[in-house]
Amino acid sequence: MTLPPLDLVAVLAGLLGVLAVASVIGYALQRRLSADGSNVVIENLNDRIRAWWVMVILMGLALMGGRIGVTVFFAFCSFAALREFITLTDTRQGDHWALALAFFVVLPVQYYLIWIDWYGLYAIFIPVYAFLLMPIVAALRGDTDHFLVRIAEVQWALMICVFCTSHVPALLSLDIPGFAGRNVLLIAFLVIVVQISDVLQYVWGKLLGRTRIAPKLSPSKTVEGFLGGALSATAIGAGLSWMTPFSPLEAALLAFVIVVMGFFGGLVMSAIKRDRGVKDWGHLIAGHGGFLDRLDSVLFSAPIFFHLTRFWWSVP
Amino acid sequence: MADVSAGPTETPPPARPRQQRFLARVVGTGVLLFAHFITAVRGKWDGVAPDDEQRIYFANHASHGDFVLVWAVLPPRMRRKTRPVAGADYWLTSALRRFIGRDVFNAVLIERDRVARTSDPIGLMAQALDEGASLILFPEGTRNVTDAPLLPFKSGLYHLARMRRHVSLVPTWIDNLNRVMPKGEFVPIPLICTVTFGAALHMGEGESKQAFLDRAEAALLSLSVKADTP
Known part of the structure; x- marks a missing residue:
C-alpha cells in the first residue's frame, strides 16, 4: 500500500484546525447566549459542528484508505442515500x-x-x-x-x-499527467468546495440575506447568501489550486461550476422534499438531517466536475 | 475418559447451556445490526420518556420483524427486561424458530387457538409481568395485511390491563416496516423506519371493555398520523 500524499495530510490537518476553531466559537456562543440550551439556532449550530467532526474524520479516514477506502465509503453513502430516497x-x-x-x-x-x-x-x-x-x-x-x-x-x-x-470515487481513475498518485486530492477539492460553499451561503444569508431566490422551494436561500457564498467559495477554490492539477484561474472556474451546480442541486432536492411534505431526508446526521441533505449539492456537481476534468486534463 | 454407561443416571443438563446462551446473544446482536442496516430505525418518544418502568408496549403488527424494531430502539437496559408476546403456533414449529423465539428474544409464547390450547395466554402474560418483565404486545392478534391501518383489537389487552392495573400501557406505532418486507417476499428492501411511542394509558375505573379497546385503538392510530411528519 502506498502512503497517502503529503498534501492530503496537510489538507486534513487544516480542516481539523478549522473545526477546532469552530468548536471553540460554538462553545463560547453557547456559554454566552444559550447556557440553558434554549437558543435553537446556537444548539443547531453546535449539533452541526459536532456532526462535521464525525464527517471530516470519516471522510479523512476514507481518503487516507486510498482506492478501497474511498470506493467503500461512497458505496455506503449511495446505499444510505438510496434508502432515504426510496423511503419517500x-x-x-x-x-x-x-x-x-x-x-x-x-x-x-x-x-x-x-x-x-x-x-x-x-x-x-x-x-x-x-x-x-x-x-x-x-x-x-x-x-x-x-x-x-x-x-x-x-x-x-x-x-x-x-x-x-x-x-466521486471515479475521480481516482483519471490519468492526469504529472498528478499520478494524488487523485484523491481531486475528491478533497470537490468536497471541500461544495461544503464550504454550503456553509458560506448559510452564513452570508444569515448576515445579509434579504431577497429570496425561491421562496416556494427553500425560504432560507437568498440572492445575497448565494452570491456571497458562491464568490467566497470560488476564491477559496482558487486558493486551493496548489493541491490540484489546475492553475489558480482554472481552479476558480471549476470551483464556480461546482458551486453553481451544488446550489441548484440543493434547490432540486428541496423541491422533491417539498412535494413529499418533509423537511429533511432522514435523521442520521444530527443537526443536518439525512445523508441526502448533506450530499445533495455534491451529487449534482460530481459528474460535471468529473467530466470537465476528464475532458480537459486527463489522457485517455 | 468417562464411561457413559456406568454410574447413576445423570440429572438432565440445565435447560439453556452456556454455549446456547452465548450463541443466542451473538444472534441477537446480529439481528439488531441487520435491522439497523436495513431500516436505520429511530425511536420517537412522543408521549413517554425512555424510562425504566414496567410497561406493556402495544403495537401495530404488519411483519414478523415488528418486535425486533421495538426492541432495537429501546435502551439496552430496558431491552433486556422487555419480552415480546408471540404466537406459539408460529415460533415453535421449527428448531430455528424455537431458538430465535425462545432463546434470542425470550418471547412469551402463547397459544392462539382457543379450542386446542392447553395454557391460558393472559395468565402467561400476567406471570411474565409479575416476574418483572415489560411486554411487547400486538393486540390485533395477527399480522395486518389489509389496507386498513389497524385491525380491530382482540380483548387480550383489556383482560391483561384489568388484571395488572399498575402497568403502563404505551401505544407504539411501527412505521414503514410493512413496505420493507411485504407478506410473501423474502428479500427485505432497505427503507427508513420509525417507532413512535405515545402517552401511556391506564384503564379507567369501571371502564367497559369496548370503551377501553376503542380508546387504545384511537391512541395507537393517532401516532400513525404523526409518523408521517418527521
Whole structure:
C-alpha cells in the first residue's frame, strides 16, 4: 500500500484546525447566549459542528484508505442515500423485485465497475442497462397502477443516489499527467468546495440575506447568501489550486461550476422534499438531517466536475 | 475418559447451556445490526420518556420483524427486561424458530387457538409481568395485511390491563416496516423506519371493555398520523 500524499495530510490537518476553531466559537456562543440550551439556532449550530467532526474524520479516514477506502465509503453513502430516497417514493409491492435489484445488484455492480476502472461500462451501466432492466422486472409483477410514475421514481433514485455519487470515487481513475498518485486530492477539492460553499451561503444569508431566490422551494436561500457564498467559495477554490492539477484561474472556474451546480442541486432536492411534505431526508446526521441533505449539492456537481476534468486534463 | 454407561443416571443438563446462551446473544446482536442496516430505525418518544418502568408496549403488527424494531430502539437496559408476546403456533414449529423465539428474544409464547390450547395466554402474560418483565404486545392478534391501518383489537389487552392495573400501557406505532418486507417476499428492501411511542394509558375505573379497546385503538392510530411528519 502506498502512503497517502503529503498534501492530503496537510489538507486534513487544516480542516481539523478549522473545526477546532469552530468548536471553540460554538462553545463560547453557547456559554454566552444559550447556557440553558434554549437558543435553537446556537444548539443547531453546535449539533452541526459536532456532526462535521464525525464527517471530516470519516471522510479523512476514507481518503487516507486510498482506492478501497474511498470506493467503500461512497458505496455506503449511495446505499444510505438510496434508502432515504426510496423511503419517500410511492413504490408498491409490485416494485419489490426491482427495488431489491437496485439495492443489492445495481449498486454493488456500479461500484465494482468503478473499482476495476471500467469507464466504458460504468458511464452507461445505470443510464442504459438498469434503465431498461428495471421496468422489465417491474412489468413482470403485473401491477400497472401508476406504473410510469413508479418506474420513473426508481430510475431517478438510482441516477441521483448511485450514478451521480459514484462519480466521486471515479475521480481516482483519471490519468492526469504529472498528478499520478494524488487523485484523491481531486475528491478533497470537490468536497471541500461544495461544503464550504454550503456553509458560506448559510452564513452570508444569515448576515445579509434579504431577497429570496425561491421562496416556494427553500425560504432560507437568498440572492445575497448565494452570491456571497458562491464568490467566497470560488476564491477559496482558487486558493486551493496548489493541491490540484489546475492553475489558480482554472481552479476558480471549476470551483464556480461546482458551486453553481451544488446550489441548484440543493434547490432540486428541496423541491422533491417539498412535494413529499418533509423537511429533511432522514435523521442520521444530527443537526443536518439525512445523508441526502448533506450530499445533495455534491451529487449534482460530481459528474460535471468529473467530466470537465476528464475532458480537459486527463489522457485517455 | 468417562464411561457413559456406568454410574447413576445423570440429572438432565440445565435447560439453556452456556454455549446456547452465548450463541443466542451473538444472534441477537446480529439481528439488531441487520435491522439497523436495513431500516436505520429511530425511536420517537412522543408521549413517554425512555424510562425504566414496567410497561406493556402495544403495537401495530404488519411483519414478523415488528418486535425486533421495538426492541432495537429501546435502551439496552430496558431491552433486556422487555419480552415480546408471540404466537406459539408460529415460533415453535421449527428448531430455528424455537431458538430465535425462545432463546434470542425470550418471547412469551402463547397459544392462539382457543379450542386446542392447553395454557391460558393472559395468565402467561400476567406471570411474565409479575416476574418483572415489560411486554411487547400486538393486540390485533395477527399480522395486518389489509389496507386498513389497524385491525380491530382482540380483548387480550383489556383482560391483561384489568388484571395488572399498575402497568403502563404505551401505544407504539411501527412505521414503514410493512413496505420493507411485504407478506410473501423474502428479500427485505432497505427503507427508513420509525417507532413512535405515545402517552401511556391506564384503564379507567369501571371502564367497559369496548370503551377501553376503542380508546387504545384511537391512541395507537393517532401516532400513525404523526409518523408521517418527521
